[in-house]
Amino acid sequence: MVKCHLSTIMGERRLKIADVARDTGINRGTITRMYHEEATRVDLDVIESLCTYLRINVGDLYEIINEDSSESPE
Numbered sequence: 001m002v003k004c005h006l007s008t009i010m011g012e013r014r015l016k017i018a019d020v021a022r023d024t025g026i027n028r029g030t031i032t033r034m035y036h037e038e039a040t041r042v043d044l045d046v047i048e049s050l051c052t053y054l055r056i057n058v059g060d061l062y063e064i065i066n067e068d069s070s071e072s073p074e
Contacts (some may be wrong), residue, residue: 001065006034009054009061024049 010020017035021028026046033039034050051058 001067003063003065004034004037004039005061005063006031006050007036009056010035013054020050020053024053026050 010017017028017031020026021031026049030039030042030046034042047058047061051061054061
């Protein structure tokens, strides 16, 4: 599972979705879906713009979470 940390980063910096959309030119709906972790696809140029704007690396924005299986190996 891929976890997006956009809401945490924006919260720490007290940024609003509207402000990020205005400053980056990224569609507000795209940022909203990323913020609420509802995005299923994100263009690389959007990720690049956000990382540049927030001065972070891609790894700061996204993290892969390993989901452990509840079944034990037999």
